[in-house]
Amino acid sequence: MNAPETPDTHRMIGAAVRRKEDYRFLTGNGQYTDDVVLPRQTYAVFLRSPYAHAKIRSIDIAAAKEAPGVVAIFTGADMAGENVGGLPCGWLIHNIDGKPMNEPPHPVIAHTKVRHVGDQVALIIAESVKEAKDAIDLIEVDYDVLPAVVDTATAADPGQPQVHDEAPNNLCYTWGHGDKAATDAAFAKAAHVTTLDIVNQRLVPNAIEPRAVNASYSKSDDSYTVYVANQNPHVERLLMAAFVLSLPESKLRIIAPDVGGGFGSKIYLYAEDVALTWASKKVRRPIKWTCERSEAFLTDAHGRDHVTKAELAMDADGKFLGLRVHTTANMGAYLSTFATAIPTILYATLLAGQYATPAIYAEVKAVFTNTVPVDAYRGAGRPEATYVLERIVETAAREMNIDPAELRRRNFIRSWPYTTPVGLTYDSGDYSGLLDRAMQLADVEGFPARREESKKNGKLRGLGYSCYIEACGLAPSNLAGALGARAGLFEAGEIRVHPTGSVTVFTGSHSHGQGHETTFAQVVADRLGVSMDNIEIVHGDTGRIPFGMGTYGSRSIAVGGSAIMKALDKIEEKAKKIAAHLLEASAEDIEFKDGIFRVAGTDRTKAFAEVSLAAYVPHNFPLDKLEPGLNENAFYDPSNFTYPSGAYLCEVEVDPDTGETRIQKFTAVDDFGNIVNPMIVEGQVHGGIGQGIGQAMLERAVYDNESGQLMSGSFMDYAMPHASDLPNFDVETSKGTPCVHNPLGVKGCGEAGAIGSPPAVINAIIDALSPLGVTDLQMPATPHRVWVAMHAAADASAARGASTPA
Amino acid sequence: MALSISLTVNGKAVTATVEPHILLVQFLREELGLTGTHVGCDTAQCGACTVHLDGRAIKSCNILAVQADGSSVTTIEGMAKDGELHPMQAAFKECHGLQCGFCTPGMVMSATSLVAQKPDLTEADVREQLDGNLCRCTGYHNIVKAVVQGAQAMKAAP
Numbered sequence: 007m008n009a010p011e012t013p014d015t016h017r018m019i020g021a022a023v024r025r026k027e028d029y030r031f032l033t034g035n036g037q038y039t040d041d042v043v044l045p046r047q048t049y050a051v052f053l054r055s056p057y058a059h060a061k062i063r064s065i066d067i068a069a070a071k072e073a074p075g076v077v078a079i080f081t082g083a084d085m086a087g088e089n090v091g092g093l094p095c096g097w098l099i100h101n102i103d104g105k106p107m108n109e110p111p112h113p114v115i116a117h118t119k120v121r122h123v124g125d126q127v128a129l130i131i132a133e134s135v136k137e138a139k140d141a142i143d144l145i146e147v148d149y150d151v152l153p154a155v156v157d158t159a160t161a162a163d164p165g166q167p168q169v170h171d172e173a174p175n176n177l178c179y180t181w182g183h184g185d186k187a188a189t190d191a192a193f194a195k196a197a198h199v200t201t202l203d204i205v206n207q208r209l210v211p212n213a214i215e216p217r218a219v220n221a222s223y224s225k226s227d228d229s230y231t232v233y234v235a236n237q238n239p240h241v242e243r244l245l246m247a248a249f250v251l252s253l254p255e256s257k258l259r260i261i262a263p264d265v266g267g268g269f270g271s272k273i274y275l276y277a278e279d280v281a282l283t284w285a286s287k288k289v290r291r292p293i294k295w296t297c298e299r300s301e302a303f304l305t306d307a308h309g310r311d312h313v314t315k316a317e318l319a320m321d322a323d324g325k326f327l328g329l330r331v332h333t334t335a336n337m338g339a340y341l342s343t344f345a346t347a348i349p350t351i352l353y354a355t356l357l358a359g360q361y362a363t364p365a366i367y368a369e370v371k372a373v374f375t376n377t378v379p380v381d382a383y384r385g386a387g388r389p390e391a392t393y394v395l396e397r398i399v400e401t402a403a404r405e406m407n408i409d410p411a412e413l414r415r416r417n418f419i420r421s422w423p424y425t426t427p428v429g430l431t432y433d434s435g436d437y438s439g440l441l442d443r444a445m446q447l448a449d450v451e452g453f454p455a456r457r458e459e460s461k462k463n464g465k466l467r468g469l470g471y472s473c474y475i476e477a478c479g480l481a482p483s484n485l486a487g488a489l490g491a492r493a494g495l496f497e498a499g500e501i502r503v504h505p506t507g508s509v510t511v512f513t514g515s516h517s518h519g520q521g522h523e524t525t526f527a528q529v530v531a532d533r534l535g536v537s538m539d540n541i542e543i544v545h546g547d548t549g550r551i552p553f554g555m556g557t558y559g560s561r562s563i564a565v566g567g568s569a570i571m572k573a574l575d576k577i578e579e580k581a582k583k584i585a586a587h588l589l590e591a592s593a594e595d596i597e598f599k600d601g602i603f604r605v606a607g608t609d610r611t612k613a614f615a616e617v618s619l620a621a622y623v624p625h626n627f628p629l630d631k632l633e634p635g636l637n638e639n640a641f642y643d644p645s646n647f648t649y650p651s652g653a654y655l656c657e658v659e660v661d662p663d664t665g666e667t668r669i670q671k672f673t674a675v676d677d678f679g680n681i682v683n684p685m686i687v688e689g690q691v692h693g694g695i696g697q698g699i700g701q702a703m704l705e706r707a708v709y710d711n712e713s714g715q716l717m718s719g720s721f722m723d724y725a726m727p728h729a730s731d732l733p734n735f736d737v738e739t740s741k742g743t744p745c746v747h748n749p750l751g752v753k754g755c756g757e758a759g760a761i762g763s764p765p766a767v768i769n770a771i772i773d774a775l776s777p778l779g780v781t782d783l784q785m786p787a788t789p790h791r792v793w794v795a796m797h798a799a800a801d802a803s804a805a806r807g808a809s810t811p812a
Numbered sequence: 813m814a815l816s817i818s819l820t821v822n823g824k825a826v827t828a829t830v831e832p833h834i835l836l837v838q839f840l841r842e843e844l845g846l847t848g849t850h851v852g853c854d855t856a857q858c859g860a861c862t863v864h865l866d867g868r869a870i871k872s873c874n875i876l877a878v879q880a881d882g883s884s885v886t887t888i889e890g891m892a893k894d895g896e897l898h899p900m901q902a903a904f905k906e907c908h909g910l911q912c913g914f915c916t917p918g919m920v921m922s923a924t925s926l927v928a929q930k931p932d933l934t935e936a937d938v939r940e941q942l943d944g945n946l947c948r949c950t951g952y953h954n955i956v957k958a959v960v961q962g963a964q965a966m967k968a969a970p
Binding site: 024025027028029030031032033034035036037038040041043136211212213214215216264265266267269296298299300518519520521685686688689692693694695696697720721722726727728729730732734735759 | 833841846858892897901
């Protein structure tokens with residue numbers, strides 16, 4: 007490990023503190039949503055469409071309703087009849103011509119049409135899952151099957167089946183970003199243009215815990231309590247209450263208990279969450295639903311699914327003059343909560359990367375298809391942007407015969423703050439320093455010798471780079487609003503000091519693997535001098551926590567941590583006043599350090615626990631100036647995104663006989679600014695790289711063009727990375743350039759690994775295959791695809807050889 | 813058509829009447845309330861349901877409860893003794909071998925069984941033998957370290 011050395015050994019920030027949450031997870035005492043069973047529990051199963059596109063002519067539930075154990079059956083008609091709203095989209099994007107995007111209705115349960123395999127058709131509630139499933143078999147649905155469209159690249163072509171009447175040509179929007187004229191002008195004077203066609207393939211997030219809901223209605227106060235595996239309970243509550251069920255928010259409590267991974271897929275307001283909540287009042291019993299894995303493949307929001315043509319214009323020395331990108335992004339059958347922002351705001355704004363490219367223009371066409379809705383998945387738009395940029399830069403290096411590290415160095419941004427032509431101002435960084443260090447760690451100097459050694463053993467060795475930057479710590483609300491967000495992106499933190507001096511922290515952030523119960527406690531421990539054991543972090547319950555926006559977009563430490571810091575400021579200020587009262591001094595003369603309040607320049611002190619007790623036993627308080635209690639909250643709205651960056655190097659060996667690729671070494675050097683817990687940060691990078699390698703080499707969600715069926719519908723067909731697929735990682739968290747605009751100087755690290763890694767892997771494989779004439783490869787680089795690429799290159803060069811005059 | 817079964821679970825004798833179609837994982841979670849064993853898939857691939865059956869790591873989603881009649885089952889809840897973590901559990905904590913915790917019980921059960929079979933296992937052994945346990949959070953890096961460290965601790969334990 008390589009954390010910056012913490013100068014003061016009893017400071018928590020910067021220390022690899024082992025996690026408080028581990029004990030319960032290791033001993034089987036975690037409480038995940040499916041573990042929750044309520045009195046008089048009923049069980050829900052959804053009837054789902056077996057067709058990609060069909061009209062629903064009729065649904066006959068008569069026989070099913072009489073089946074043993076059935077409590078109730080509801081259809082889309084029932085919900086429509088009670089004015090249940092559709093699932094909302096949280097980000098409004100405008101077309102280039104200024105018109106707002108097409109926003110077709112998104113029913114909770116399909117009413118007149120089904121639009122993807124898996125689309126909800128009916129909700130069956132029974133005394134057991136088995137009885138619900140037996141009843142489902144008795145439901146008769148008369149479908150009028152329609153032709154389906156699934157292919158992203160051609161969905162907007164004339165003559166395609168129309169997914170929504172409200173979206174002609176299956177277009178959601180056509181959005182532009184950047185300076186088109188300046189970019190075209192740059193291309194006009196380029197010495198060299200590199201062009202690349204890229205498919206960023208559809209992925210299925212597949213957190214190991216499937217989604218689950220347990221919704222109950224309380225007749226005593228007409229309220230609902232909903233347990234749900236979710237990343238942002240307040241957002242869930244706001245969307246469901248205000249926009250779908252027309253409930254006062256005070257009547258809906260959302261509890262996200264332990265959640266087994268999210269990666270974005272548990273952000274959204276899903277149909278099942280709403281349907282169960284609504285139905286719980288109908289049946290007056292709690293209703294429980296747990297997604298099965300093959301059901302998750304058909305209902306969890308999928309990720310990525312872009313088709314892109316990118317062009318990079320350079321002068322004769324490889325200086326980037328302009329970047330032009332055209333992307334078609336698949337929205338799926340309906341707009342998921344943040345879908346529209348992923349290929350726009352979170353994508354095009356990153357197309358400068360680490361480079362001082364002066365002119366950039368991106369045009370993004372978002373299309374509807376008869377597939378599962380697509381939304382944020384770890385990285386959300388930034389992996390797609392980084393993949394375009396780092397692939398085209400390395401391809402350009404090869405074409406121009408310039409070393410790939412050198413080409414990057416010629417174009418790095420070297421002074422900060424730097425405002426890019428795509429709208430972001432990077433506050434701090436040191437890109438060339440990171441690359442230097444990564445190359446050193448990866449022993450790039452020794453690579454030629456290693457390649458020779460591989461060659462002797464009949465293998466092809468390659469080295470690939472990826473220098474990424476990302477924008478996270480979402481987000482300044484005013485900027486987000488200006489860009490179309492229908493929500494703010496602040497975070498909430500409340501610090502409750504108890505009379506005995508222990509502390510409970512309520513955070514709007516949510517931990518589903520990130521270790522906030524430990525890292526946030528480290529922050530509080532350092533400030534208040536309270537031991538980690540006496541600090542409790544509470545998250546995930548709208549009934550206990552002020553309104554926060556939840557965890558995604560690598561925002562928890564940057565925004566949630568900052569909210570806690572602001573609340574700590576208020577606690578410290580109030581505590582000093584109480585200490586001043588106790589010490590009969592003025593508050594300005596009180597110093598607070600390591601849990602002790604001292605009258606400056608004297609040895610008169612009070613301990614934190616004495617002050618906290620006094621706060622709740624306020625004898626002789628000057629009540630006109632000082633309230634009892636020690637409990638403060640803060641809402642923090644960041645002034646900018648944060649900008650983690652890194653240099654990744656991947657070294658591979660390819661077997662030319664089988665196309666099999668083994669990663670020999672994966673080196674990652676990241677700048678996350680200040681670090682709270684280096685062990686947890688590295689774990690986040692490991693996990694992100696694991697998913698990035700999964701995308702680069704293994705995973706792909708495949709739809710059949712004819713039938714619209716999801717062919718990769720289970721773990722049998724969708725290649726999840728196993729331990730045997732991945733190498734050890736050489737991860738170093740650089741001392742970094744602290745973020746200049748938040749109190750902790752942190753940048754966040756949750757998604758970086760998934761953002762930076764795919765280009766490094768593919769660049770490495772192409773480097774290995776380039777002596778054979780391979781110049782490009784689409785993800786995933788399965789052995790079959792690598793083998794095909796090698797043989798296609800060999801055939802092409804043989805053909806060229808054959809046509810050369812003797 | 814309910815059937816009567818008798819088995820030992822975490823050292824305690826259990827007698828129950830179950831429907832023939834009930835999986836062992838359902839029996840453990842729903843009948844016995846031992847919710848530490850998790851369901852993560854429907855094709856017996858993720859391994860989150862791994863328990864020990866007569867000393868062998870098996871996937872409890874892939875066996876009927878009635879098949880466990882007369883057997884001894886150990887779940888994750890049976891690994892710590894008197895609140896003290898088993899050396900493998902302690903190794904996972906020390907090495908940060910878990911994040912969301914959902915795959916963790918299955919990993920610990922697979923790992924302890926693996927180490928019992930091959931006490932001097934290498935990292936390569938671990939990667940190969942954990943093929944039946946999926947993790948989406950950690951990228952496996954720290955899990956592998958934890959299992960190797962846990963193996964050493966298990967050897968050293970009295």
